[in-house]
Amino acid sequence: MRSPLGRAIGxxxxxxxxxxxxxxxxxxxxxxxxxLWFVIAIIGLVGAxxxxxxxxxxxxxPAILLVLLLIAIFYHVSLGLQVVVEDYVHAxxxxxxxxxxxxxLCFAFAVAGIFAVLSIAVGTS
Amino acid sequence: xxxxxxxxxxxxxxxxWQLTSVLSILHxxxxxxLSAGAILLVWWLVAAxxxxxxxxxxxxxxxxxxxxxxLFGWSASLFYHLCNGIRHLVWDTxxxxxxKSVYVGGWVVVxxxxxxxxxxxxxxxxxxVS
Numbered sequence: 001m002r003s004p005l006g007r008a009i010g011x012x013x014x015x016x017x018x019x020x021x022x023x024x025x026x027x028x029x030x031x032x033x034x035x036l037w038f039v040i041a042i043i044g045l046v047g048a049x050x051x052x053x054x055x056x057x058x059x060x061x062p063a064i065l066l067v068l069l070l071i072a073i074f075y076h077v078s079l080g081l082q083v084v085v086e087d088y089v090h091a092x093x094x095x096x097x098x099x100x101x102x103x104x105l106c107f108a109f110a111v112a113g114i115f116a117v118l119s120i121a122v123g124t125s
Numbered sequence: 126x127x128x129x130x131x132x133x134x135x136x137x138x139x140x141x142w143q144l145t146s147v148l149s150i151l152h153x154x155x156x157x158x159l160s161a162g163a164i165l166l167v168w169w170l171v172a173a174x175x176x177x178x179x180x181x182x183x184x185x186x187x188x189x190x191x192x193x194x195x196l197f198g199w200s201a202s203l204f205y206h207l208c209n210g211i212r213h214l215v216w217d218t219x220x221x222x223x224x225k226s227v228y229v230g231g232w233v234v235v236x237x238x239x240x241x242x243x244x245x246x247x248x249x250x251x252x253x254v255s
Binding site (some may be wrong): 017025029031032035036038042043044046047050053054057063066070073077080081084109112113114116117119120 | 141153156157159163167169170171173174177180194200203207210211213214217245248249252253
């Protein structure tokens with residue numbers, strides 16, 4: 001008993017595409033300077049021993065930038081891989097499982113990386 | 126539902142290869158490759174936090190031929206995804222969407238990827254030998 005318009009309203013968008021699109025761009029913009037800094041920093045660390053590397057991570061600026069880099073990377077990775085899965089995996093259960101796994105793994109890797117940076121920076125290792 | 130039972134639109138092998146589609150596929154492929162590279166970054170950091178033995182494991186792996194090959198692939202992927210990502214961001218503002226700009230931008234991305242990868246490895250190797 002609903003009008004054609006009433007039935008169509010709300011069917012088009014899942015109401016979350018804009019958020020996904022927008023965060024993919026924001027993390028992309030953040031990653032431009034962060035990855036360039038990281039590449040230059042890594043070249044500077046070529047041939048460095050563990051102590052040199054730990055001293056570098058312990059300095060405030062590298063530590064902060066590494067944490068920001070890890071957040072931006074794994075946010076961007078989870079958004080990007082989600083689109084890949086949505087494009088190629090059409091079985092509902094497999095799609096749900098893969099996207100869940102991607103989300104959880106990205107979160108776990110980000111936490112692991114951030115913890116490692118912080119533990120080096122505060123000198124508990 | 127079996128997909129083969131219904132008419133399908135022409136698939137990839139029907140079309141002639143062109144710069145635009147190749148770069149688009151490469152953007153996705155390098156993105157997937159870089160996702161794996163991000164795990165290496167975490168492994169490197171966690172190993173450095175864990176101590177000398179774990180860190181030596183990362184160093185041995187990265188110094189091996191396989192490790193160097195992966196590093197080269199990841200660095201080229203990073204520069205490509207970075208440059209082409211900037212091209213995408215420009216498109217998102219509504220600029221450079223005409224056919225000529227799309228091709229010019231595409232070749233600029235290919236050139237920049239090559240130059241940046243070369244500069245990074247020359248800088249890295251010269252630091253290694255010095």
